[in-house]
Structure formats: C-alpha cells, structure tokens
Amino acid sequence: MKFLKWAAAALCLMSLTACGQQEVLPPVEEPVSVQAVQEVSLPPLPEPAFTLMIEGSRFTGGCVYFGGKAFVEKAAAMEIPGLTGRTDLSVQVEGREYVPLKELCEASGMTLHGDDDKHIYMLCAPRQWQIPEGFDVPVLMYHGVSNDLWGMTELFVSPENMEAQIAWMVDNGYTPIWFEDLPHVDEIEKPVILTFDDGYMDNYTDLFPILKKYGVKATVFVVTGIVDYNPRTLTSAQIKEMSDSGLVSIQSHTATHPYLRGMSREQQSWELVQSKLDLAAITGKEPSVICYPSGSYDETTLELSREHYCMGIDMNGLMYTTGEDPYQVQRYYIRRQDTLGTIISYIQ
Template sequence: MRQKIATNIVKNATLSIFIIINLIFPLANSIELTPLNAFSVPYETVIYKEKPGIIFSESIPHDTQYLKIRDNEVMFIKSELSDYEIGSMHNKLQLSPIQFLKSEPDDKLFMTISRIDEILMKNFKITIFMYHRFVDIPRNPYEISVHQFEEEMRYLYENGYKTITLGEYIDAVYNKNLTVLPAKPVIITVDDGYRSFLTRAYPILKKYGFTATLFIYTNFISNGSGALTWEELRELHREGIEIGSHSLSHPNMANPKHRGYMNYDRFLEDELGRSREIIEREIGVRVRTFAWPYGSYNQTAIKKAIELGYEGLVTVKPGSMTINSDPLHIRR
C-alpha cells in the first residue's frame, strides 16, 4: 500500500529549498522498473538519500504525483536546476527513502529533461575488446592465453559488466536510445575466424553468459584445421554470436600493392562486397559491420563501404565509444 503523502520543506547544504512530496517504499524488490528516455511528462523526479541524488523521468499521466522505481545500477548526472555535482556513473544506492519534486511550468521542465538526456548520452562510454587467437602460450601480440582470457572475462562478470553485440550498439547510436543497453555494457570482438574461438574462447564466454562479435575473412573459412568451418559459424550464429566481415583475403586495404591487375574500385568491391555476400549466403544473416584488416583504410574505402550498405566500420584505434560516437570509425 502506498504510504500517506505529506508535504515537507527540505533544506540541504548542496540543494536549494524545494517543496517535496514524500513517498517511502518499504521493500526495493517490490518496486516496479522505471524506464528512461521517455520525455512526455510534466514532472521532474529528484531521487536522493542523505547525499546528493539523481534525476529520472518517465512518461506518466498528467495527474500522477508519484513514481515507482527499482534499479540498483543507476546513472548519476549533474542537475540542470542547480549547480551541484551529483556524482559518477553506475554507483550503487539504496532506494528508500525516495522523495519526489513536482516541477512547473511544463514547458520549462520539458527542456530541462531534454538537457538531462543529452548529459546521459554524452557520459555513457562503452569499451570494445579486440582478440584474435586463443592459445596456451602466446608467441605474438595477436595471441592471448586461455588463462588470461578467462581472467579478463571473470573480472568483467564479477564487476557487473554485460556484453552486447556491435549491432546492438549501432542500433542504440542511430536511435540515440540508451534504454536498450545494460548499465555497464562491453563488446567482445574477435578477428579472423580461427577455430580456437570455438574450442577455447566460446566455452568461457558461455560460462559467464557473454556474447561476442566475430569478424571473419571468407577465404580463410573451411580452409585448414586452424580455421572455423561454415557449419561451425552457422552454429555459433544460432547460439547468439554476431558475424561481421573482415574482408575476402585480409589485405591492407589502403596499400596499392594489394590491387594487382584490378583497379582499386574493383578491389574494394571484392573485399568489401563479395565477402559480405558470401557470409550472408552461407549463414543466412544480414552483415552490418566490417573490421578493417590491419586497421588500414582510407576515405575511398570508407565511401565504398557505405555505398555497399555497411552500418559500422571497425578500426584498431584505441579508445572507448559513446552514444554520440561515429559508427563509421569504431575504436577498440
């Protein structure tokens, strides 16, 4: 049952004096989930304990005077109604007591909520990991020991990170919608198509409930004991692994020596277009992303990739991504 609502005047050293409607829930696990990014409500919800709090919004009826919220992993942001700093992202907080501030006029509040959304999108960062081959003893920078990979995945799992595919990230970027992503997302990418992904890495990913995006160059597939087969790739896809293109033959796509007798446009058509067609035919899935072999590309190659319909182009440049990052220059 909803407890009695009383109006209080609350004074805080870091806050202005607000008129607050008190609402306290006895059990956090009985409170419904409140979505973000729905901004048709003429209310601002201020949630805090003894320390500065956070601001949420939800699309609710005009006459609603309370809001139910449950989420242990919330985003702390800076209030646009006052000049105090609220904190860093993804901190934990207890959800009781919860207090609500009714704000007016409606048009002013709507602009405030829109600015809050921009702050959330600006500060939301995603790390993309890159791997190639999984072995017992690494002998070059493209190999990682199975033990080290397990340690890295365990760390992510124990610290509350959840994996998404590159396609899920791209959808969020194009739609400017954070609500489709977990609170602490990471992306696991694996290049080339070595069979060690299936035999060594995938069991570890499955153990922690993780997924990955696998970039393959098609001339390598089903070509020797070290490579994945098309049937194995089909099974991985059925298990939730995303498949992207890593070219036809893994060339340096910005280097003229790989063009041979063909003109450059034909070369790009083959490496970008034919590889995509082969994957789509063999696996029966739309290929949306391309990872540049050796991280090498130029503006002509980017233009051709866009022309062929790729939505995400992946580099080897270090750095994290945000909701406002360019999906045609993905860092990892």
C-alpha cells in the first residue's frame, strides 16, 4: 500500500518512522511554532482536510491541516482518554482553539498512521503485556483452508478437517484465544491459539464461516504487500470484515515475506513498520504481534520486534509456555495430511 504525497508529507512532518521509505517529498511550509495559547495568522481554513480515526472510531471533532501540520479542535481533543486537563498546547485560529496532532499524540503515548483516503489513524502504542507465567498454551500454525490446491499442497488443510479439529477443541473444553488474551491466561479454560499465515483468500471464504459457526477466535498473519494482489489473497475489505467480527485478530507477517535473518537493520525495520502501518490503515487497529516469515530471524529482528510489537512468533514445533521469551513463541505446524490424532497429541 502506498501513501499519497499528501499523507506522506503530513506523516513525515509528524516525525513518523517509515519516512525513509517514502518517495521524495514536495517542499512544505515551515510548521507553525506552537507555544502557549497564541493567535496565529494563517490563510483561511480549508474544509476539514482529513478524517481522524482514534482506535478505529471516527473522531467527531473538527480537524484541519495547514502550514504542514495537522490540528484538531481543542474542546473535542480534551475528551480523548488521557488528555483531559492537558491545556498547555494550543493555538487559536480564526477564533477557534486547536491543538497540534503530533504533540497531542506525544502527550497521550499514541502513534499516527495515514492512508490513501486522507484518514489519519491515532492508535495506542503497544505496551508490554504482563502475562502470568507457567501456563502451557499450544499455538497451532496453519496456512490455507481449502480443497482448491495450488503451490505447496501440504499448506492447505481441508475445510472438513479444519471443522473437525475446531469441533473437537470446542467439545473437549478448549478455548481458542488470541495472543492479546494472554495477559488473562490464568482465567481461561484450556487455552489454544489458532494461527493462519500469509493471508490467503480461503481464510475468508472457507475458514471464517467455520469460526462464525463455532464462535471461536483465530489470528491471521497477513503479508501486507500481497493484500488485494490476486484472487488467491485476501482483500482489504475481507480483512476489515474479519477484524470487525471480533473473531479474527489481524497481525503482521511483514510487508514482503522475506527471510529476515541477515537483512540490514533498515530493511528489517521497514518490513516491521510498513506492515504495521498497512494493517492499521485497513483495520483501524494497531497490530501487536509479528510472525517471522519462514521462522527466519536474528538478533536485529528481536531488537526491532521489542521496539514495535508485543510478541514475536516462530515455528519450531514446541509447546509455548507463558514466561518464555515472548519474542520467540513456538508453534506446531499443521499440514494437510495431519490426522485429528496428531493435532490432539499437540494440544493435550
């Protein structure tokens, strides 16, 4: 997903991370200097130039963009949780009081993302999760769920087997959860985490109906560079619908699915951050889990993952026990030919 120049300019001025990857930007005016309340002289305000989304919800206060900076109306901004009482930063424009978005985000510990449709997303930065230690949580790694086989066929579990596996888990008291539920793992009966890598369209056409039928949660790790790419990969609309359903957590599998191990810090950083921006733009939610493509990562990956995500997921065929390194979470690889008995042996 590419940002328009508008969004790129806006975001770069807000000192965001992925700027190094953007195209050359047009010159912009100097940002308005902001101190205590002051009157600034500016050209007439345009119609609201962008839509601000806060944690997935449309911000109903006024938003403007001028002088190379984005501003929101102060009265509404002060209703954002965590900002109540912050009255030190504001400017008056045409008799109305505004606060700059960049400073607003810094004050509230949130981050900004933009998309092609002049949406700016203001999202909670991932905070370190406090996860109770010593709980066994089997994490299962799937890819496609389909009988329309192409490429590496062992990656595609049949929809019939997928349903049989989920039905067995539900019938035997297991609770499919998200990684985001781990801080409360001590309150969950027999937790198990179902993950689906790469973002194949059958996750929507074949898997999603099964999840809805049984009311169980799953995590889809999307390679953002292939979203809307061809009939075999998920569309943005499908991702958004699954994310909004409350059953599917959409998380990052990087932007281009490279072997991260040995890549430069800059390249790795771009993969981790760009995929995060792409997913935030599609879902309105900031992903908190990174899944290393092909289980390939190195010390640099771990450092960057700690900076940008709450957890990092590997694929070494072992049980994950909470308290182990949250950036090297192990999973069991489930292949097309695996029997229900094999899956049961992993989970129990």
